[in-house]
Amino acid sequence: MENPENYIPSLITATPQEGRELAIKLARKSIAAIQTDPEIRKKLRSDYANDTNQLIGSAQVVAIEFQTIAAANNYWR
Amino acid sequence: MENPENYIPSLITATPQEGRELAIKLARKSIAAIQTDPEIRKKLRSDYANDTNQLIGSAQVVAIEFQTIAAANNYWR
Amino acid sequence: MENPENYIPSLITATPQEGRELAIKLARKSIAAIQTDPEIRKKLRSDYANDTNQLIGSAQVVAIEFQTIAAANNYWR
Amino acid sequence: MENPENYIPSLITATPQEGRELAIKLARKSIAAIQTDPEIRKKLRSDYANDTNQLIGSAQVVAIEFQTIAAANNYWR
Amino acid sequence: MENPENYIPSLITATPQEGRELAIKLARKSIAAIQTDPEIRKKLRSDYANDTNQLIGSAQVVAIEFQTIAAANNYWR
Amino acid sequence: MENPENYIPSLITATPQEGRELAIKLARKSIAAIQTDPEIRKKLRSDYANDTNQLIGSAQVVAIEFQTIAAANNYWR
Numbered sequence: 001m002e003n004p005e006n007y008i009p010s011l012i013t014a015t016p017q018e019g020r021e022l023a024i025k026l027a028r029k030s031i032a033a034i035q036t037d038p039e040i041r042k043k044l045r046s047d048y049a050n051d052t053n054q055l056i057g058s059a060q061v062v063a064i065e066f067q068t069i070a071a072a073n074n075y076w077r
Numbered sequence: 078m079e080n081p082e083n084y085i086p087s088l089i090t091a092t093p094q095e096g097r098e099l100a101i102k103l104a105r106k107s108i109a110a111i112q113t114d115p116e117i118r119k120k121l122r123s124d125y126a127n128d129t130n131q132l133i134g135s136a137q138v139v140a141i142e143f144q145t146i147a148a149a150n151n152y153w154r
Numbered sequence: 155m156e157n158p159e160n161y162i163p164s165l166i167t168a169t170p171q172e173g174r175e176l177a178i179k180l181a182r183k184s185i186a187a188i189q190t191d192p193e194i195r196k197k198l199r200s201d202y203a204n205d206t207n208q209l210i211g212s213a214q215v216v217a218i219e220f221q222t223i224a225a226a227n228n229y230w231r
Numbered sequence: 232m233e234n235p236e237n238y239i240p241s242l243i244t245a246t247p248q249e250g251r252e253l254a255i256k257l258a259r260k261s262i263a264a265i266q267t268d269p270e271i272r273k274k275l276r277s278d279y280a281n282d283t284n285q286l287i288g289s290a291q292v293v294a295i296e297f298q299t300i301a302a303a304n305n306y307w308r
Numbered sequence: 309m310e311n312p313e314n315y316i317p318s319l320i321t322a323t324p325q326e327g328r329e330l331a332i333k334l335a336r337k338s339i340a341a342i343q344t345d346p347e348i349r350k351k352l353r354s355d356y357a358n359d360t361n362q363l364i365g366s367a368q369v370v371a372i373e374f375q376t377i378a379a380a381n382n383y384w385r
Numbered sequence: 386m387e388n389p390e391n392y393i394p395s396l397i398t399a400t401p402q403e404g405r406e407l408a409i410k411l412a413r414k415s416i417a418a419i420q421t422d423p424e425i426r427k428k429l430r431s432d433y434a435n436d437t438n439q440l441i442g443s444a445q446v447v448a449i450e451f452q453t454i455a456a457a458n459n460y461w462r
Contacts, residue, residue: 008402009402015085017084017085020084029405030447030448033409033447035440044440047437048441049117050112050121051437054437056138057134057441058108061448062110063145064448064452065451066103067141067144067452070148071456072460072462075088076087092160092163094162097180097183127198129198129201129208130208130211132185132189133208133211133215135188136184137211140180140219144218152166169240171239202265203266204266204275207279209262209266210262210279210285210288213289213292214291214292216261217299221298225299229242229243230242231243246314247317248314251315251337255341255342279342281352283352286339289339290342294334294369294372295372298372298375302376324396325392325393357420357425361433363419364442365442366416367412367416367419368442371411371446371450374450375449375452379453379456383457384457
């Protein structure tokens with residue numbers, strides 16, 4: 001289940017927006033590290049993309065990842 | 078699924094209230110980055126807006142996002 | 155859905171108890187920012203006030219908001 | 232719904248154990264601030280005390296509250 | 309419901325591994341502080357030990373407790 | 386239930402990617418510390434690997450563990 005791809009060379013981003021997109025990417029990579037089959041992930045998409053409970057749960061993951069990235073970038077002050 | 082719009086130029090806000098509104102905006106943008114179809118999002122609204130469990134889950138996302146924004150603004154001390 | 159009311163002029167409170175009450179207020183304001191109809195919110199109250207699962211979820215929101223407020227007040231040391 | 236009782240004069244405790252007990256107390260006070268009727272709370276107890284899902288959710292609240300109290304006490308170093 | 313036992317004399321541990329085991333212990337002690345009957349807890353074990361949803365919820369509690377302990381130990385740098 | 390194996394000699398990693406993989410490892414070790422039977426864990430895998438709700442819950446655990454590891458490594462600045 002090791003994910004050989006280096007998808008996170010750095011936590012440092014130029015802007016908060018890039019930080020936001022990195023947070024969404026990290027959330028997705030966690031799912032991919034657990035469910036490694038891309039075909040299954042594609043089939044599962046409709047399970048959560050139309051389920052508000054799961055969209056809210058996903059937004060929680062993004063919020064936690066973004067909190068880490070924002071601290072890493074000293075909040076782009 | 079890339080969201081080209083730059084919806085977060087900065088984490089810095091003039092007041093805690095603006096920080097609060099930014100936190101709510103970020104929570105929503107996470108949902109939009111996952112469910113990119115605005116028509117589907119509009120239809121889904123009634124699923125969570127009248128479900129207290131999901132309203133509470135949403136409030137958790139806002140609380141985490143606000144925690145990040147408050148730290149970014151040094152708590153508007 | 156913009157909430158014009160400025161319900162959070164500051165994160166600074168005189169005591170931990172006031173900080174606690176601000177945390178509970180912020181949690182509620184998040185719900186109100188999402189479900190803006192006070193009549194619906196009143197009707198929904200019984201859905202969560204007697205559901206321990208949702209009371210626990212609400213307590214999580216208060217705990218996260220209080221964590222932010224306590225840090226803002228340097229833990230009232 | 233205002234809880235006039237001052238149940239949290241300070242976040243500072245002599246020991247981690249007292250900090251732990253304060254965290255459990257804060258978690259409970261959140262529930263009491265939302266469901267203010269002690270008779271209803273007593274009746275609801277069996278709903279969560281024998282439900283592992285809700286015991287785990289309660290442990291999450293205690294963990295977040297303890298995180299705040301531990302930081303307030305500089306981890307009792 | 310007071311838990312007289314002093315199960316957390318200190319947050320300081322010699323190694324991250326000990327910090328990990330303390331985090332798991334704290335998570336369990338929270339459950340024991342809420343459901344104080346050891347016989348009931350033993351009976352409830354099968355409810356969560358074979359339920360992946362609850363195993364994941366438990367792992368969240370451990371992650372939050374470990375976050376506190378790691379900060380207390382300055383990450384064992 | 387003591388897990389004698391020392392699976393976390395240090396929180397320090399060379400890169401964010403290694404930090405990410407450590408976070409996933411820690412999340413799994415929490416599950417193993419609670420459900421110690423590897424055969425049962427193997428059987429349970431299909432319960433969560435195809436359930437988006439549980440994949441999202443798992444991603445939350447990884448996000449919290451990674452937050453701790455990133456702080457330990459001073460965000461690999």
